[in-house]
Amino acid sequence: MKLEGNTVLITGGASGIGLALAERFVKAGSKVIAVGRREDKLREAQRHLPGLHIWVCDVGRATERLALLAWVQQEFPRLNVLVNNAGIQRRVRLTEPSDWETQQQELAINLEAPIHLSTLFVPHLREQRQPAIINVTSGLAFAPLVAAPVYSATKAALHSFTLSLRQQLAATPVRVLEIVPPAVNTDLGGPGLHTFGVPVHDFADSVMQRLAAGEEEVGYGTSEEARRASREQLDARFKLMNGH
């Protein structure tokens, strides 16, 4: 894909991977809109990246997704790239009681939101020049982390949805791309929990270069291995990650 001359909406664009992608799109000469729930975080990102447009939105709520589309069509009628990046990760013990509302939130943000936003935005995107949808999944889509069972399942489902979406849109101008991060040093799951991950800027530089070169599904390090692995390799990875 071309990195310049786009108008790009990035969910969860105020921090971590979303902000790193925003920086690279802006540097390449694209306009970027970052959305998220915390206004203070969005304003901080805007100070860091002058020219960044921001909008407070909880993508886990269907009504807010509809309002987001209406706002974008009004304010940014040339929007041509949607990046479904917002996500949360929870550690869940399936043997312990947990209220459904809490569990359902992870499904709503990580899976319902990208599916709903993709289908909502397709009619708008297909009328634009060089349109694309970029879904951010995870290496855990291919072999789950047992301690994050719902998270891993949402990412496996989003990877599957992305393959189907790409095929269904093949006859339209809308390209469907997937970024498959490995563990990256961000605030995912809460500050300090992902410090073992790879540096976010190294990851984002590599991913953007490969998207610019025309690749459709891009991993990095261990997630590049995971997305290309055989079933035997995935079984070994599952054991290694989950201590069996």
Ligand SMILES: NC(=O)c1ccc[n+]([C@@H]2O[C@H](COP(=O)([O-])OP(=O)(O)OC[C@H]3O[C@@H](n4cnc5c(N)ncnc54)[C@H](OP(=O)(O)O)[C@@H]3O)[C@@H](O)[C@H]2O)c1
């Ligand atoms: N870091 C990793 O190791 C890793 C690995 C594989 C995949 N990923 C994926 O990469 C994506 C970005 O994560 P990250 O690592 O950059 O973590 P992060 O820094 O925590 O970023 C997540 C972003 O999503 C936003 N967000 C969360 N819930 C939202 C909601 N309901 N509505 C709107 N925005 C919401 C957050 O902002 P607010 O809280 O203000 O809403 C935040 O800006 C996620 O999809 C994650 O699953 C990350």
